[in-house]
Amino acid sequence: MTVYAADKLIAQARLLAAEYRRTMGKPLPGISNEIAEHDAVKLLRLEPRPEGETGYNAIDPSRDGWRVQIKSRTIFDESKSGQRIGQLKLDREWDSVVLVLMDEDYEPYEIYEADKDEILEFVNDSSSSRAKRGAMSVARFKIIGRLVWTREDGLESEVWDNQSG
Secondary structure, X not given: OOHHHHHHHHHHHHHHHHHHHHHHOOOOOOHHHHHHHHHHHHHOOOEEOOOOOOOOOEEEHHHXXXXXXXXXXXXXXXXXXOOEEOOOOOOOOOOEEEEEEEOOOOOEEEEEEEEHHHHHHHXXXXXXXXXXXXXXXXXXXXXXXXXXXXXXXXXXXXXXXXXXX
């Protein structure tokens, strides 16, 4: 499949997911993860993980094969607190997690990154059984991590270091 075809399919998936939610009143299961993985790879200049590898979703070639787990959260109502991200795979081999935040049209507006050491420090210091299992809120992830991409500004050059083309 060509890059153009993948971009076109993701654009159609965004439209379908948004319309499905407006019509049915609930999100279409699993679609936000697929869209977020595509967006993170494209926007952060990552490469999809090699076939057969598990525990992470992409590799950052500019950081010598840095393994990246990709998570997503579609925020339909920013006034609601307690938004959670999917459980992190703490027992797998990876180097960082990126969290792609998307709006009600499944368009990314911010991407945050947190290194595994930062996440494990939070988990080890936490008394929460949820945290011990790798679950955390969007707000906590934003505190632990750092903003690496925004819809308005693109890549944050001081933070994200894969600027070489």
